Amino acid sequence: MLHTPPASLLLLQLLNLTGIFVFAISGAMMGVRKGFDLFGVIVLAVVTAVSGGIMRDVLIGAxxxxxxxHWHGVALAVIAGLLGFRSHRLIERLNHPVLFFDAAGLGVFAASGTQKALEFWLNPFMAAVLGMISGVGGGMVRDILAAQIPVVLRSEIYASAALIGAxxxxxxxxxxxxxxxxxxxxxxLTFFLRMMAIYRHWTLPIAHTNRDH
Amino acid sequence: MLHTPPASLLLLQLLNLTGIFVFAISGAMMGVRKGFDLFGVIVLAVVTAVSGGIMRDVLIGAxxxxxxxHWHGVALAVIAGLLGFRSHRLIERLNHPVLFFDAAGLGVFAASGTQKALEFWLNPFMAAVLGMISGVGGGMVRDILAAQIPVVLRSEIYASAALIGAxxxxxxxxxxxxxxxxxxxxxxLTFFLRMMAIYRHWTLPIAHTNRDH
Amino acid sequence: MLHTPPASLLLLQLLNLTGIFVFAISGAMMGVRKGFDLFGVIVLAVVTAVSGGIMRDVLIGAxxxxxxxHWHGVALAVIAGLLGFRSHRLIERLNHPVLFFDAAGLGVFAASGTQKALEFWLNPFMAAVLGMISGVGGGMVRDILAAQIPVVLRSEIYASAALIGAxxxxxxxxxxxxxxxxxxxxxxLTFFLRMMAIYRHWTLPIAHTNRDH
Structure with missing residues (x-):
């Protein structure tokens, strides 16, 4: 690792913390919208921030x-949850910045999750799948706990962007x-694809049917 | 293993692949009905096909x-998901064949899941419970992701058929x-009980109450 | 352990079994209310009773x-599930006793879960978080399987009481x-806080917003 530029490593760690922070914010916003109390909002923030990585680690045996x-991630997510609880009106007006950070978090989690899966076990296709799970797992658990169909499964390019980056x-x-x-x-690349999906309304095909949603 | 007839082993492996395939189809059909995009449909197909076995393996420490x-199961489930996305109209007309294959998949997953649990750890009652989980876990996760009460818990003999086979x-x-x-x-036996439950409307008792479902 | 009074140890084991029993009852009551059949009610009872502990054990590597x-916990939960199925009318009239036992179960699970996490790995803050998960995990899974937002996240002091005891x-x-x-x-302490929350309507703050729940 000595030959890698410290600036890149620092950037990666910074992005990882950013990912935890923004995913926690998205969990807190959901909790506020559903009327959870302060503690419930914090729990949902933490769960959203860490579930994707926990799924990956359990599946690869880490x-x-x-x-x-380590307590750092949970502590950062608690702070983000408190902030989300206190400043939810402000954050709602910052909708675009949140989407921006969420896309950044998705990209970092997917890519660094894949890296970790490769370190533990080498089948490359499944390592990419585990990277994708790292990226989208938190949002899925957040939506399940809010009794909603996960937006990850339903909406514009999201999990697919994570897989491509992985x-x-x-x-x-x-x-x-x-x-x-x-x-x-x-x-x-994941970040770019996700932002394009948001601003250019890129979508994947949907089967034509009489849906009941 | 040398003394076991190769035909039986082949049949078992074939049934296992059939189980993955039909559970993936059932996940894809749910995704189409809920209006998921192509990638969401494939993700739901894969998750439905592999979740039961993953739960079992995490719990026994495999x-x-x-x-x-191995990537084979996921790859087969992806293909089944694509097929489900493209041919959902056709499959809906094949309702009875799908129930038939689903019952076959349930039986194979429950029985081979029990076999694997016995290999890892010997308490027989809990091995049967883990076999049941292998059989019904995928369908439960599918329904949770679709924000529905798992049909496994609510309907005709299903989990109970899996437990008896186990x-x-x-x-x-x-x-x-x-x-x-x-x-x-x-x-x-699981297959037989499940088919009987479907065609003869065998049911287990329901408590009399003012339900809110 | 020789110097600990046998009476305390016995009390702790008794409370642990009580916790399994009452959580199973709460799962069975939910299953009856949602119209599950006998087997579904039992499955939900067992899942409610054991999920918190299973989450903890998977996360600490136990x-x-x-x-x-061991089969004892599942067997006890099956018995509680049967009882819940048969006597749901009676239990509904016993609403206050059920809340009483549920609070006792929450306290025991949170405290003994923390103890176990400390034995496996020593970061104290995360050990307390794992204790809280032991206490509230079962109820969260119960509510997810019933397609409801977990009451744990939404209501009066519950997870927070578990964390303080931990x-x-x-x-x-x-x-x-x-x-x-x-x-x-x-x-x-968890038991006391939870009972106070119920009888004195202690609550945590909720953010003011236009909720959609």
């Missing part, structure tokens, strides 16, 4: 999971490219 | 779980009967 | 989880106090 073994990491590892740069590239 | 360690495997192992034949017998 | 490794255990361990007494003290 026990105890990262966010259970595949970049896998391809980079296959060709022996430096891991931090590859992770940043994968995260960047 | 980490990484079978469907994470108990056959446990009894067979207790008397030292050959595992593949016992597994086929357990799977067959 | 595999197979306690309630999978923190007592952590503080006690830090000062080297005898574990069984500390566990009883933590469980007692």
């Amino acid at each position: 026990i105890p999971p990262e966010s259970i073994a 595949l970049i990491v896998v391809v980079g590892a296959h060709f022996g490219l430096p891991p931090i740069e590859t992770t940043l590239a994968g995260a960047g | 980490i990484p779980p079978e469907s994470i360690a 108990l056959i495997v446990v009894v067979g192992a207790h008397f030292g009967l050959p595992p593949i034949e016992t597994t086929l017998a357990g799977a067959g | 595999i197979p989880p306690e309630s999978i490794a 923190l007592i255990v952590v503080v006690g361990a830090h000062f080297g106090l005898p574990p069984i007494e500390t566990t009883l003290a933590g469980a007692g």
